[in-house]
Amino acid sequence: MDSLASKLVPQAVEKLIPYQSARRLGGNGHLWLNANELEDCAQYGDLSKGSNDKYNRYPDFLPHDTAAAYIKYCQQEVANLDTEIITVRGADEAIDLLVRTFCHPGKDQIIICPPTYGMYEFCADSFAVQTCKIPLTDDFQLNVEEIKQQLPNSPLLFLCSPNNPTGNSINQADIISLLEASKETTLVVIDEAYIEFSEHQSALHLMNKYPHLIIIRTLSKAFGLAAIRCGFLLADQSVMTYVNRLVAPYPIADPTAEIALKALSDDGLSLMQQQTDQLIETKQWFKQQLTYLDSILHIYDSETNFILIKFKESIDAYQQLSAQGIVTRNQAHEPALMDCVRITIGSKESMLETLNALKKLN
Numbered sequence: 001m002d003s004l005a006s007k008l009v010p011q012a013v014e015k016l017i018p019y020q021s022a023r024r025l026g027g028n029g030h031l032w033l034n035a036n037e038l039e040d041c042a043q044y045g046d047l048s049k050g051s052n053d054k055y056n057r058y059p060d061f062l063p064h065d066t067a068a069a070y071i072k073y074c075q076q077e078v079a080n081l082d083t084e085i086i087t088v089r090g091a092d093e094a095i096d097l098l099v100r101t102f103c104h105p106g107k108d109q110i111i112i113c114p115p116t117y118g119m120y121e122f123c124a125d126s127f128a129v130q131t132c133k134i135p136l137t138d139d140f141q142l143n144v145e146e147i148k149q150q151l152p153n154s155p156l157l158f159l160c161s162p163n164n165p166t167g168n169s170i171n172q173a174d175i176i177s178l179l180e181a182s183k184e185t186t187l188v189v190i191d192e193a194y195i196e197f198s199e200h201q202s203a204l205h206l207m208n209k210y211p212h213l214i215i216i217r218t219l220s221k222a223f224g225l226a227a228i229r230c231g232f233l234l235a236d237q238s239v240m241t242y243v244n245r246l247v248a249p250y251p252i253a254d255p256t257a258e259i260a261l262k263a264l265s266d267d268g269l270s271l272m273q274q275q276t277d278q279l280i281e282t283k284q285w286f287k288q289q290l291t292y293l294d295s296i297l298h299i300y301d302s303e304t305n306f307i308l309i310k311f312k313e314s315i316d317a318y319q320q321l322s323a324q325g326i327v328t329r330n331q332a333h334e335p336a337l338m339d340c341v342r343i344t345i346g347s348k349e350s351m352l353e354t355l356n357a358l359k360k361l362n
Ligand SMILES: Cc1ncc(COP(=O)(O)O)c(C=O)c1O
Pocket: 089, 090, 091, 092, 093, 117, 160, 163, 164, 191, 193, 194, 217, 218, 219, 220, 226, 230, 231
């Protein structure tokens, strides 16, 4: 039986033969003279100081150790997880790859549920793909029935859970209902960039049952490694076979793969867990302190490393914080988030300073 992915994929991608980079082609030998690298580069040794390796060779086509380590990390949660994985340059690249793999420019639409992460629409725009917006409900949950109506016209549905900028998780029953309804029409992408901060179950356990479910993860948030640009795209083989055609020749730099591998070691994972616990503690303390402030109308529940706050209409919190040197994220452009500001949870010291600045708002 044809997979959904094979039915959706545009002909141009179907016919595309992946770029045959030297690493992808591989080979056997002791002299590697196939990639126009600088072989004798001893004089540049200093540039790689602090690392065991030199960087004169192109990296692996995809760093298998890193991908395998990430799968092992996921299997701590779902022991029998059966999925393919690729390492990507941050979750953002995964979003872009999916749009370019499965959408026909000038014809298709993706579905998103605002307020949500801005890159889904941006990637669609950049590829001349329409965005069908089905706003979240007042309690920031999915409008399941409305989404269902749009499924037949949409190769991709992007969900974000926990969601940025609202901070909450999407109800799993709704996700399952949509997975059931979309089997013949739409690949469902769940962006779990903030999953480590959430007490809710990830959608990983649904992957074996729903081959049209795609999950995006990142090392930029709980792992604290935004600068290395490393994320992961998990999907069934029937989906990955097409995504793989568009992957850049050498997407992941060696230093990135090395650092990611360390982060995914047992020591790395336990450090990440400590950082996450610490952050959640700081968030709870900060949230508690916010409840005493008159300028605030509502503090939204957060399962992420930020808090969304609604201020009294008369107070321009974003501007006033900015004037005190504290840069936050203004959400005023979102109709559902008038007077809201999103504040990332930093160190206890940073949050104390922010709290003192918030006390001065008027
Ligand atoms: C929901 C969501 N997805 C993806 C990203 C991007 O992650 P990355 O740094 O891995 O590209 C962000 C960054 O803020 C995000 O909020």
